[in-house]
Amino acid sequence: MSLEADWGTIRTYRSDLRLIGTNIGARMTIIKMNNGDLFIHSPIQLTPQIRQELDDFGRVKFVVAPNDFHHLFVKDYMASYLEAEFLGSPGLRAKRPDLKFSRYFSDEFVPAWKGEIDFVVFRGSKNFHEVVFFHVQSQTLILSDLVMNMKERYSFSEALILSAIGVHHRLGPSRIVKMLTKNRVLAQDAFRRILQWPFNKVILAHGTLITADARNQMRQAFAWLA
């Protein structure tokens, strides 16, 4: 669990995360906004070390559970950052009623960070929503599970699992995301809006960061919806 990328106003942290015996890793993104407040995307386990680093970096103001699966550690942040606002993917209202989010994302939501961070709500189906973000200052697209980029070294058994879910050494969605994306018209519309952002790098929750040729790579990764 350690600091990975440090791009000034935006940082990423990585931790291990095992899924069916495979370490797919998990990534948390921290944006330091113009007023010094922190926006935390997809929180990982809140260890004393992570807490110290967050507190040294700025004031934790917004904590985002960006899709219907990335909510596992939100409760710890709720207990620790009583002044923060907690924002959830639309599907978490029904899936995690025990988590008292300040609000859930919708197209009508006008956040305090408008102008610094933009967002699009991807609605795959009633069981899969993901809120996708664009940090204007760093020109960074921030995804969670919509696309995976599993291009590291894996054991034989890990490679088998990654191949089975369709993401071994390729950039794209897992078979699970494809299966859960029932409404292709809404999905295409969300991707079209995402591709209008002038991003030049991509942060995703699982796999290697994309720092070169980002727009072309994302166009190819979204091609399955065309």
Ligand SMILES: [Fe+2]
């Ligand atoms: Fe995930």
